Amino acid sequence: MPLPPFPLSPSLPAYGYAPVDPAATPVVSIVTPCYNSGAIFLDTARSVLRQSLQQWEWIIVNDGSDDAATLRVLALLRAVNDPRIRVVDRSRCGLSAARNAGVAVSRAPLLFFLDSDDLLAPTALEQCAWALASRPQSAAVATRCATFGAAQQETRRGFATRHMFPHDNPLTVSVLLRRSAFDRVGGFDERFRDGLEDYEFWVRLAAAGLWGHDIAEALVWLRRKAPETYRGYRWTFREDRGAMARMRNDLRTRYPQVFRDGPPRVSGEPSPILQPHALIDPEPPFANRLQPVGARRVLMLAPWVxxxxxxxxxxxxxxGLRARGCRVSVCLSRPSANPWLNELRGAADEVFNLPTFLAPADYPRFLRYLIESRSITTVVVQNDLFAYRLLPFLRAWCPDVPIVDFLHIEQEHYHGGVPRAALEYDPVIDLHITSSHHLRQWMIERSADPVRVDVCYINVDTQRWQPDPAARARVRAELGAPPDVPVILFVGRLAPQKRPRLVAEIARALMEQDVPGMFLVIGDGPDMGWMRRFVQRHRLERRVRLLGSAPSAQVREIMAAADILLLPSEHEGIAFVLFEAMAMGLAPVAADVGGQRELVTPDCGVLVPLAGDQVAQYVEALQRLIADPQRRAAMGQSARARVVAHFDQQQMIDRMLELFEQAATLARDAPRPSVDRGLGLATASLAIEYFQFREALLRLAPVRWARAARWSSAWETVRRIAEVRTLLDRLDRRIYVLRREVMWRIKRALGKEYNQ
Structure with missing residues (x-):
C-alpha cells in the first residue's frame, strides 16, 4: 500500500486549525529536545502548529545548541505570540535529561515525545489522545511510522509486535504516553546520552506491568539522513556493533521476567459475542474548541472508500465542497482496506478512519465531539447504515445541526437497503437527497414527505473526463486493437449486481456470429474466477481481456481507447461509470433500470429492458452500433454534449450547496421533533451492540464463506440445487398418501377399524 500523503505537502488540504482559547488547559504536552537541529526544525514546528488537536503545549528543551541556524529558529519560536510554546534553555546534558526536564515543567496528563527533525500528520495528536481515552487500560499508544528523506517506507512495528520485544526494540520514542506511567517508571535514565535510552525505558515500562497499543495508521514521520549529515545528536552505539548486545545482556540481568514472559498484555474491549452490551459515555474526554473556518463546515459519515x-x-x-471554501471532515465507520483512502485524504480537509483508533462504543461521543469542536454546520450521511442508527444520539446531543443524507439506489433484496433505513430514520433527518427522480418517487411512494426529498445528480468532472486522441492511439497500440475494430468496455465489480456473466455470454454470442469487436473488462470480485474459466473454455482470449481492478487514471485512459460502454446491471441508481463514459464520448449500452433513463436518452445511448432474452437483446443493440460507425460516433458526441450541458460536476456542487441551505431552512423553520437524551443514548447503545456483534460474526470463517457464496453468481446454481428439496417434499407427500391408501385397505380386509 502506498505511503499516506506527506504532512507538509502543498497538495494536502490545510484545514487552518486555530484554538478559540490558546490559554486553555492543554490536553497533550509535546516535549522536544533540540540540539543543533538546524533549519529543518522549522518543518517540525509547522507540523505541530497544523495539529487538529489545538489544546497542546509545546516544550522545546534547547540542549546547549550553538549552531547559528538552530539559534535563529529558536529565536523565532520565542518571539511567537503563542502561550502554548515554551523554550527551556539548558547546558548540554543529552536526550534523556532534556526530555525529563521538559516533562518536569509540563502540565498535561498526556506526553508526546517528538524529535526535532520529525513530523506529525495533522490529526496525529487528536487520534492518539482519543485512542488512549478509548483504551483506559493502555499506558501508551504508538502509530505506524513513515520515513522520509534518505529512505521512504512505512514501518508497522509497535506495541503489538510482541514477538520482537524485548530481544529487539520495535518502538520509537514518538508515542503518546500517560504522564502517570512516565512518573511510575521514573522517566528516562539520564546515564544514556548516546542512544538506546528509549529501549531501556520500554523495558522498564514492561517490568512495571504497563504496556500500550497501536494505531494502524502512519501518523508519525521520521526523517532519515545520511550519518555524516547529522549535526545534532549522534548515536555512537551504531558505530559499536557490540553495544546493543551488551545493553540487552544488562537488561536481561535486571529484568529477567520481561525477557522470559515478554511485555504484559493490555486488556481490550469485552467480547462482542460473549458480552455484547456496549457501555457508552456520551461525554467527550476533553474539549478542543476551534475557531470556525470556511464558508461551511461539513461532516460526512461514510462506511469506507x-x-x-x-x-x-x-x-x-x-x-468539490472544499474547492468552494467549505471545510470537510470525513469519518469512516467500517473496517476496510480502504483502497481509495489516500485519494480521500487529498480531497477532504481531514479524514478519521474510526476503526483504527477507537472502540465502537466511543464512536457516538467522538462524532458529538467533532460537531462541537469544528462547529459543524451540516451532517451528511453517505451510504452508511450504521450512521443512520447513530442519528438519534446526534439529534439528542446536537439538536441544532441540520442532518441530510444522500441516497444512490434502492436495493429490493435488502428490503430497500439504505433508502429503507432513510425512511425508518426520517423523523431525525431534515432533508433526503436522492441521485435520481426515480429514487425520489420511490421514497415518496413509501410515505416520505415530498418537501423533504429532493434530487441532486452525482455528475462528473467533464474537464478531467474528456476524449483524448493521444491516449486512444497509445492504449489501442498497447492492446493490439486495430483502429477499425470497435472496443467494448465493461467497468464494474464482478458480482451478480453488475451481471458480468451476462457480459461473457454476450461476448461469446458476438464471436459465434463473427461480429468484430474487442471486449475489455475492468474490475474484480467474486466472479473473476468464473470469468477466467469461461474465457478459456470458449477460447475468447483474443476477444476478451480481463484487466482486473484499475485506478481512476488508468480507467480514464482505457475509456479513451474504447467506443462502447456495456453495463447490463441487474439494478442501479444511475451508475457513476455511465457519467464518466458519456463524458469520454462513448456510446452506452446499459440496462434500463433505476434512474438511468434520466441520463441516457435515445440519441446518446441504448437502454435494454430487463425482460425477455437478455443475451439476444444486448447482442442486437451492439451489432447495430458495431455495423454503423457513424451512428456510434454521433451517439458518443451526443452523450458528451448532454453530460457537459446538464451533468457537470460543478453543477452538482452548486446544487448540493443549494440543498444544504434548504436543509438549514427546514431545520430552522420546520424543525424535526426533539429526541430525549436518554432515548438517544439507548438507541446508540443498541446500535453499537448490533455493530459489534455483526462485525464479530463477519470475521468468522464459515460466515465469510457463506457470504462469499451468497453474493457470487454461483448462488443461482445453489438455489437451483435447493429446489431438489421441493421435489423431495412432493415425494414425501405422495409416499404418505400411498401408505395411507394401502393401510386402510389392508385393515378393511382384516376386519379391523380403519380411517379412509
Missing part, C-alpha cells in the same frame, strides 16, 4: 461509484462520489463531493 472501496472501489465503487458511491465511494467515488464521496471523494468528488469532498473535493
Amino acid at each position: 472501496e472501489i465503487g461509484g458511491a465511494d467515488r462520489f464521496t471523494i468528488d463531493l469532498a473535493a
